[in-house]
Amino acid sequence: MSHIVVPQKTYIYIFLTLIGLTALTTGVAYVDLGPFNTVVALAIAFSKMLLVILFFMNVRNSSGLIRIIIVAAFFWFALLIAFTMSDYRTRTWTPAPDSWSSAPPTHP
Amino acid sequence: MSTATLEPRVHAPRNYLNADYGWKSWLFTLDHKRIALLYLVSITFFFIVGGSFAVLMRIQLVDPQGAIVQPETYNKLFTLHGVVMIFFFLIPSIPAVLGNFLVPLMVGARDLAFPKLNLLSWYIYIVGGLFTLYSTIAGGVDTGWTFYTPYSSTYSNTQVTAVAVGVFITGFSSILTGLNFIVTIHKMRAPGLTWFRMPLFLWAMYATSIIMVLGTPVLAITIFLLALEHLFHVGIFSPALGGDPLLFQHLFWFYSHPAVYIMILPAMGVVSEIIACFSRKRIFGYKIVAFSSVAIAVLGFLVWGHHMFVTGQSVYAGIIFSLLSFLVAIPSAIKVFNWTATLYKGSISFDAPMLYAMGFIGLFTMGGLTGLFLASLATDVHLNGTYFVVAHFHYIMVGGAVMGYLGGIHFWWPKISGRKYPNGWAALAAAIIFIGFNLTFFPQFVLGYLGMPRRYAFYPAEFQVLNVMSSAGATVLGVGYLIPLIYLFWSMRYGPIAEPNPWGATGLEWQTPSPPPTENFSKIPVVTEEAYAYAEQEAGHE
Numbered sequence: 104m105s106h107i108v109v110p111q112k113t114y115i116y117i118f119l120t121l122i123g124l125t126a127l128t129t130g131v132a133y134v135d136l137g138p139f140n141t142v143v144a145l146a147i148a149f150s151k152m153l154l155v156i157l158f159f160m161n162v163r164n165s166s167g168l169i170r171i172i173i174v175a176a177f178f179w180f181a182l183l184i185a186f187t188m189s190d191y192r193t194r195t196w197t198p199a200p201d202s203w204s205s206a207p208p209t210h211p
Numbered sequence: 212m213s214t215a216t217l218e219p220r221v222h223a224p225r226n227y228l229n230a231d232y233g234w235k236s237w238l239f240t241l242d243h244k245r246i247a248l249l250y251l252v253s254i255t256f257f258f259i260v261g262g263s264f265a266v267l268m269r270i271q272l273v274d275p276q277g278a279i280v281q282p283e284t285y286n287k288l289f290t291l292h293g294v295v296m297i298f299f300f301l302i303p304s305i306p307a308v309l310g311n312f313l314v315p316l317m318v319g320a321r322d323l324a325f326p327k328l329n330l331l332s333w334y335i336y337i338v339g340g341l342f343t344l345y346s347t348i349a350g351g352v353d354t355g356w357t358f359y360t361p362y363s364s365t366y367s368n369t370q371v372t373a374v375a376v377g378v379f380i381t382g383f384s385s386i387l388t389g390l391n392f393i394v395t396i397h398k399m400r401a402p403g404l405t406w407f408r409m410p411l412f413l414w415a416m417y418a419t420s421i422i423m424v425l426g427t428p429v430l431a432i433t434i435f436l437l438a439l440e441h442l443f444h445v446g447i448f449s450p451a452l453g454g455d456p457l458l459f460q461h462l463f464w465f466y467s468h469p470a471v472y473i474m475i476l477p478a479m480g481v482v483s484e485i486i487a488c489f490s491r492k493r494i495f496g497y498k499i500v501a502f503s504s505v506a507i508a509v510l511g512f513l514v515w516g517h518h519m520f521v522t523g524q525s526v527y528a529g530i531i532f533s534l535l536s537f538l539v540a541i542p543s544a545i546k547v548f549n550w551t552a553t554l555y556k557g558s559i560s561f562d563a564p565m566l567y568a569m570g571f572i573g574l575f576t577m578g579g580l581t582g583l584f585l586a587s588l589a590t591d592v593h594l595n596g597t598y599f600v601v602a603h604f605h606y607i608m609v610g611g612a613v614m615g616y617l618g619g620i621h622f623w624w625p626k627i628s629g630r631k632y633p634n635g636w637a638a639l640a641a642a643i644i645f646i647g648f649n650l651t652f653f654p655q656f657v658l659g660y661l662g663m664p665r666r667y668a669f670y671p672a673e674f675q676v677l678n679v680m681s682s683a684g685a686t687v688l689g690v691g692y693l694i695p696l697i698y699l700f701w702s703m704r705y706g707p708i709a710e711p712n713p714w715g716a717t718g719l720e721w722q723t724p725s726p727p728p729t730e731n732f733s734k735i736p737v738v739t740e741e742a743y744a745y746a747e748q749e750a751g752h753e
């Protein structure tokens with residue numbers, strides 16, 4: 104148990120930063136960055152997530168056990184993505200029989 | 212029995228049951244033991260609801276042409292049967308009833324870490340259940356309990372959204388239960404109760420809680436995405452909108468395969484307690500059995516693709532998922548071997564809980580071994596989508612998890628109710644359930660192997676004999692389930708008063724009166740020995 108009292112100011116600053124980042128996400132959405140559209144959006148989302156975890160959830164001042172649990176949760180999420188991608192990334196390794204690779208049937 | 216057997220209540224010592232009366236004392240209780248009973252009543256209700264759907268299905272299948280309902284109705288019957296049995300009976304069964312009751316008692320605490328969250332979890336469960344009941348009355352759902360897309364999101368015009376909301380909501384009740392158990396086991400163990408002195412039931416609850424906390428949010432998100440697509444046509448799963456239907460199956464089984472371990476791990480915990488008590492021995496290889504629970508919880512997350520071998524999933528992913536599925540069988544087998552080794556040279560007695568535990572071991576083994584047939588890439592092509600799969604998971608979930616649940620109820624009933632039930636009736640019921648179960652589900656292995664597909668309202672006439680056998684077995688099974696319901700009710704009033712430790716078992720829950728007082732222990736116990744110190748206990752008596 105940590106008994107560090109976080110000053111209210113911190114929460115207000117973090118809150119404002121989060122609002123700012125949300126505005127930034129919206130703003131960037133109007134600019135076409137080509138392949139970087141997703142990268143930038145995810146980067147902003149990731150920093151917001153870190154702020155929430157470290158400050159609002161106060162993991163910054165939490166015990167090792169809590170940190171392990173947070174890391175484990177992300178590891179779990181990574182497993183979900185990795186094993187799912189193991190399907191998507193390798194589906195085309197086996198060529199489909201000719202009859203399949205022709206144009207897909209059109210709906211009546 | 213005559214009324215003379217009714218003892219005057221005034222002499223009963225104060226306990227959690229007579230501490231307070233009236234509906235408010237139940238619906239607003241924060242006592243984990245009373246919340247366990249709230250759950251017991253509610254899941255029994257849902258068991259009866261889910262069971263009635265099963266009865267209707269088995270009547271339908273007596274005749275190859277279908278005896279009573281149209282195919283549309285049959286589709287709704289198997290869907291609601293699955294939804295109710297899995298999400299509203301089996302997942303909460305052991306954790307929410309026995310776990311709620313026993314975790315604080317077993318760790319030597321006065322309650323769970325978060326009593327209010329505990330009560331909240333029951334209310335959440337009830338709200339989810341009401342949604343599901345509403346959808347049943349409002350026309351039902353026909354997608355199967357798996358809600359596969361694009362059928363569920365695009366084509367089905369039944370109550371998909373209402374049921375999905377119900378399942379979504381209920382998920383949060385199991386997250387809260389899991390959270391409560393994890394914190395309680397970490398933080399509230401009595402002095403001296405080290406991790407490796409914990410009863411294996413606690414290890415099982417711990418492993419189960421991890422799955423509940425890590426897995427259930429994914430189910431919630433999946434259902435949320437389904438609703439998003441269904442209601443607002445956001446393309447996620449539907450190819451017509453640029454989505455991928457298999458993505459749904461990935462996300463769904465990422466939760467739902469581990470969910471099958473939410474059902475079986477607690478039962479394994481119960482069985483460990485019972486086997487140790489009725490063979491008067493420490494569980495053989497205690498640590499390995501404890502770790503195998505955790506190994507199952509972890510590995511269980513990495514095998515979900517075995518439900519998708521024939522769906523168009525990449526064969527390379529299939530190979531990996533097949534391999535990992537074989538691996539998960541190892542910790543399961545370890546448990547079976549260790550229980551058997553515990554029996555060796557034990558002084559075994561066959562009271563009702565032990566009969567259920569023995570039934571569990573045999574039936575779970577058959578369920579697990581047939582899982583390996585299904586986990587093999589080649590054989591699954593033939594068996595997928597047939598009654599073989601239905602038989603496989605019923606051996607595990609009904610032959611395994613429900614047997615474990617009933618064994619646990621019989622083992623701890625004297626503690627829960629303060630009364631004993633008639634042993635002869637209990638043994639008879641266990642035997643009837645075992646016979647009825649096998650008669651119901653063994654023919655389904657054969658049917659599936661011969662090629663009868665699951666989820667159809669009709670079938671070719673040559674399958675009739677086996678189907679009639681299965682329906683006959685279901686009748687026997689139904690009778691078997693009814694008997695305990697009657698004598699357990701009966702025992703609450705007329706059963707002989709139970710002493711604190713009627714089985715002579717080890718474990719903190721037996722060191723407090725039956726039923727326990729509201730605060731569980733008058734003094735927090737101090738643990739000085741390993742779990743299952745039966746040998747020491749025996750030596751002490753001589």
Ligand code: HEM
Nearest residue numbers: 471474475517518536540579582583585586595596604607
């Ligand atoms: C020894 C470990 C196990 C293995 C290797 C295994 C393997 C499999 C496989 C490969 C399937 C897919 C079959 C198909 O659709 O063609 C399957 C289905 C299923 N298994 Fe298991 N299983 C195991 C243990 C369990 C346990 C412990 C449970 C439940 C407590 C369980 C419950 C189910 C259910 C519910 C389904 C069918 C889901 C559906 O399609 O509706 N299995 N199993």
Ligand SMILES: [Cu+2]
Nearest residue numbers: 468515517518
């Ligand atoms: Cu599975």
